[in-house]
Amino acid sequence: MEARHEVQRRQIRKPDHPTLPELAEPLHAEVPPLPAYLVDTYSWAYLRPRSLRLLDRHLVVNGILWGNYHALVRAACREFAKGDHVLQAASVYGNLSSRLATRIGADGFLDVIDVAPVQVAHCRRKLAGHDNVRVRVADAAIPGKFQYDAACCFFLLHEVPDAQKRQIVNALLAAVRPGGKVVFVDYHRPVRWHPLRPVMAAVFRWLEPYAAGLVSRSIMEFADRAQDFHWRKETRFGGLYQMVVAQARRCELAVGGGMAQSGIVRAT
Numbered sequence: 001m002e003a004r005h006e007v008q009r010r011q012i013r014k015p016d017h018p019t020l021p022e023l024a025e026p027l028h029a030e031v032p033p034l035p036a037y038l039v040d041t042y043s044w045a046y047l048r049p050r051s052l053r054l055l056d057r058h059l060v061v062n063g064i065l066w067g068n069y070h071a072l073v074r075a076a077c078r079e080f081a082k083g084d085h086v087l088q089a090a091s092v093y094g095n096l097s098s099r100l101a102t103r104i105g106a107d108g109f110l111d112v113i114d115v116a117p118v119q120v121a122h123c124r125r126k127l128a129g130h131d132n133v134r135v136r137v138a139d140a141a142i143p144g145k146f147q148y149d150a151a152c153c154f155f156l157l158h159e160v161p162d163a164q165k166r167q168i169v170n171a172l173l174a175a176v177r178p179g180g181k182v183v184f185v186d187y188h189r190p191v192r193w194h195p196l197r198p199v200m201a202a203v204f205r206w207l208e209p210y211a212a213g214l215v216s217r218s219i220m221e222f223a224d225r226a227q228d229f230h231w232r233k234e235t236r237f238g239g240l241y242q243m244v245v246a247q248a249r250r251c252e253l254a255v256g257g258g259m260a261q262s263g264i265v266r267a268t
Helices: 002-012 038-045 049-055 060-066 067-077 096-104 117-126 162-174 197-206
Strands: 085-089 109-114 133-137 148-154 177-185 230-237 239-248
Touching: 038 049, 038 133, 049 060, 049 117, 060 067, 067 096, 067 148, 067 177, 067 230, 085 096, 085 162, 096 109, 096 117, 096 148, 109 117, 117 133, 148 162, 162 177
Parallel strands: 085 109, 085 148, 109 133, 148 177
Antiparallel strands: 177 239, 230 239
């Protein structure tokens, strides 16, 4: 049965990743407008070239995550395999993208999207040495028509309003093939005794106004069709961080080896 699933997976996957000229082209003919919440709340962090130079440093990124950045990146990368076609839902400070590109190898393909052109340009410069990567302008809530083996959402959900959280979660779940997975890494409500709990409460209140909607709910609650996926969750650093993996249930095989009309095996 597993061999049959693997044959089915190979038949429906895109045979080759885009050629190099295609890697520089955005999916949309017109660049989507910047979301109001991004402009109003995070211009200082993501839309100013000087901020990019100051914040996109390993010491800074690791410090912001209390020394946990590299461990979280390693945990996320372990979920992907050689040859995977992966969607990364937003440019990320640090070396996550390069680690993902290395993890999936030359036969894999990493598609990095971000709604901010300045972030796309910055990410393209960082990943210029990777031939298996495309970086393009797109909203994570509307990633495009492609289907992927997997998707990675690394510290994005806490930065968007709850309505956008739902849109992004649903869009990423819809972007993976049957049997594929979406890996979410983000903040989580720490345990009561955590010494950083009051500190992070102040950080969320003053700098991350949309984080409360994430740490007070499970990521699965934002999925409209959560029953179509197997969900796995682990927390780290006293519960301050979480990694949630949603794996799409495999398509039913119709009589004669074809795909069933339903497309997804639902939970019972």
